[in-house]
Amino acid sequence: xxxxxxxxxxxxxxxxxxxxxxxxxxxxxxxxxxxxxxxxxxxxxxxxxxxxxxxxxxxxxxxxxxxxxxxxxxxxxxxxxxxxxxxxxxxxxxxxxxxxxxxxxxxxxxxxxxxxxxxxxxxxxxxxxxxxxxxxxxxxxxxxxxxxxxxxxxxxxxxxxxxxxxxxxxxxxxxxxxxxxxxxxxxxxxxxxxxxxxxxxxxxxxxxxxxxxxxxxxxxxxxxxxxxxxxxxxxxxxxxxxxxxxxxxxxxxxxxxxxxxxxxxxxxxxxxxxxxxxxxxxxxxxxxxxxxxx
Amino acid sequence: xxxxxxxxxxxxxxxxxxxxxxxxxxxxxxxxxxxxxxxxxxxxxxxxxxxxxxxxxxxxxxxxxxxxxxxxxxxxxxxxxxxxxxxxxxxxxxxxxxxxxxxxxxxxxxxxxxxxxxxxxxxxxxxxxxxxxxxxxxxxxxxxxxxxxxxxxxxxxxxxxxxxxxxxxxxxxxxxxxxxxxxxxxxxxxxxxxxxxxxxxxxxxxxxxxxxxxxxxxxxxxxxxxxxxxxxxxxxxxxxxxxxxxxxxxxxxxxxxxxxxxxxxxxxxxxxxxxxxxxxxxxxxxx
Numbered sequence: 001x002x003x004x005x006x007x008x009x010x011x012x013x014x015x016x017x018x019x020x021x022x023x024x025x026x027x028x029x030x031x032x033x034x035x036x037x038x039x040x041x042x043x044x045x046x047x048x049x050x051x052x053x054x055x056x057x058x059x060x061x062x063x064x065x066x067x068x069x070x071x072x073x074x075x076x077x078x079x080x081x082x083x084x085x086x087x088x089x090x091x092x093x094x095x096x097x098x099x100x101x102x103x104x105x106x107x108x109x110x111x112x113x114x115x116x117x118x119x120x121x122x123x124x125x126x127x128x129x130x131x132x133x134x135x136x137x138x139x140x141x142x143x144x145x146x147x148x149x150x151x152x153x154x155x156x157x158x159x160x161x162x163x164x165x166x167x168x169x170x171x172x173x174x175x176x177x178x179x180x181x182x183x184x185x186x187x188x189x190x191x192x193x194x195x196x197x198x199x200x201x202x203x204x205x206x207x208x209x210x211x212x213x214x215x216x217x218x219x220x221x222x223x224x225x226x227x228x229x230x231x232x233x234x235x236x237x238x239x240x241x242x243x244x245x246x247x248x249x250x251x252x253x254x255x256x257x258x259x260x261x262x263x264x265x266x267x268x269x270x271x272x273x274x275x276x277x278x279x280x281x282x283x284x285x286x287x288x289x290x291x292x293x294x
Numbered sequence: 295x296x297x298x299x300x301x302x303x304x305x306x307x308x309x310x311x312x313x314x315x316x317x318x319x320x321x322x323x324x325x326x327x328x329x330x331x332x333x334x335x336x337x338x339x340x341x342x343x344x345x346x347x348x349x350x351x352x353x354x355x356x357x358x359x360x361x362x363x364x365x366x367x368x369x370x371x372x373x374x375x376x377x378x379x380x381x382x383x384x385x386x387x388x389x390x391x392x393x394x395x396x397x398x399x400x401x402x403x404x405x406x407x408x409x410x411x412x413x414x415x416x417x418x419x420x421x422x423x424x425x426x427x428x429x430x431x432x433x434x435x436x437x438x439x440x441x442x443x444x445x446x447x448x449x450x451x452x453x454x455x456x457x458x459x460x461x462x463x464x465x466x467x468x469x470x471x472x473x474x475x476x477x478x479x480x481x482x483x484x485x486x487x488x489x490x491x492x493x494x495x496x497x498x499x500x501x502x503x504x505x506x507x508x509x510x511x512x513x514x515x516x517x518x519x520x521x522x523x524x525x526x527x528x529x530x531x532x533x534x535x536x537x538x539x540x541x542x543x544x545x546x547x548x549x550x551x552x553x554x555x556x557x558x559x560x561x562x563x564x565x566x567x568x569x570x571x572x573x574x575x576x577x578x579x580x581x
Contacts (some may be wrong), residue, residue, distance in 0.1 A: 012304065214435055
């Protein structure tokens with residue numbers, strides 16, 4: 001049986017994705033979690049994790065010039081489109097951070113002076129948490145290929161759910177609309193966009209809905225900090241309708257999320273009787289209905 | 295000098311600070327919005343549109359009459375953007391293409407010519423008829439964030455401006471690295487929460503790897519929370535500005551206002567902040 005895959009994204013950063021993912025996780029009894037915000041992964045901070053597996057992730061390859069064999073002809077530098085071949089007093093060198101791993105220089109070097117080395121962009125981890133298994137990762141600072149690492153984490157999570165007959169994959173996605181977001185959303189069966197009623201939140205909501213529509217996945221919107229400025233609600237509902245999405249609920253501007261973070265807990269564990277927790281439970285119930293889960 | 299405003303965690307107040315710094319220093323700065331996936335600076339500024347140019351990348355276009363199905367292009371492509379599809383010939387998946395040009399280079403018959411594909415746009419606008427805002431916006435569904443950021447940073451027409459401010463994207467991946475690359479100084483906007491502290495530490499690792507000088511701007515300070523302050527104190531990291539957690543500031547922002555609108559008394563501090571960046575740069579050069 002294929003699991004349902006609920007992916008939580010936002011467009012704008014800092015709208016409350018991770019806090020909301022952690023809270024929703026508690027409302028689903030059986031799931032595998034994934035933190036796909038691999039370059040600023042915070043979900044583990046509110047889940048009490050024990051790492052059970054950790055390994056380096058090979059993201060691709062990187063070119064390296066052998067100075068012994070290089071004839072300084074500069075052919076590689078002319079062909080490279082990523083400004084990754086730099087010339088210095090020592091001769092030509094590859095800037096590994098800029099290298100895209102396209103192999104054009106390796107194939108084109110008339111002196112076979114460029115080696116093709118495996119590149120690693122970060123660590124991936126499997127952890128046990130209070131909410132079941134979590135797959136997460138930490139990208140090396142400034143590294144390329146975060147999209148590939150996200151796809152890898154997504155695949156691991158999905159496989160675990162399929163192998164063990166777990167009905168739900170719950171994904172905390174990255175901000176933005178670029179490579180890692182596209183990798184997170186690929187394979188989703190339902191998308192939840194966490195937004196906020198601010199000019200940035202609204203602007204980014206529209207961009208993220210265009211992207212979600214491209215994937216043709218049912219998309220729901222949760223307006224966080226909703227009471228900050230109520231004039232956006234109508235606009236957001238209209239925007240949702242335009243792209244075939246639906247506003248599913250609202251949460252208030254509330255200090256409880258940060259307070260729960262400070263305790264290393266989700267808002268549901270830290271403040272189980274708060275109105276915020278109650279709202280989150282009812283949103284989870286609605287999502288269950290949409291996914292036709294009992 | 296170039297000053298990047300960066301954060302690691304999203305939503306810490308980067309854009310709000312960048313826009314406020316820009317407004318307080320409108321006579322001597324320009325602002326580059328390099329958060330190209332979600333460029334938001336223009337939402338908080340009264341701008342006059344000047345020009346827009348599209349940014350393109352090149353993708354291969356197959357001429358089936360010339361293709362001999364040798365498969366060399368498929369073998370050369372490291373991104374699985376080309377596939378052999380029996381009678382249909384070679385298929386090109388443009389969304390997987392990294393525009394390296396490798397396939398056209400190896401094609402022996404010239405069947406793969408490159409054609410431009412729009413991946414984003416760069417807009418130039420003026421604020422108060424003098425200060426320049428340059429915004430990069432990635433086309434939705436495209437993934438070449440770093441390429442577009444590089445293009446925004448190359449668009450620098452007016453060398454007379456003293457400060458170029460760069461609003462960087464969140465995270466610590468290649469997009470962030472590209473935005474802060476070659477900056478003379480980085481202002482790190484952190485928030486006083488556990489997530490904020492964790493992501494600040496990640497960002498610092500990335501900056502220290504590059505040897506970039508920085509100072510921390512601490513946002514959302516509130517009673518009972520002090521882990522970021524304590525961390526900065528312990529490590530002796532410069533903490534240049536502290537902004538309280540306040541529903542008023544959040545509300546002003548929600549209504550399209552800036553930090554400067556919520557706290558006009560910051561005007562002078564925001565001017566001094568750039569002077570301080572310049573001083574630091576001078577000191578670093580001397581050492």
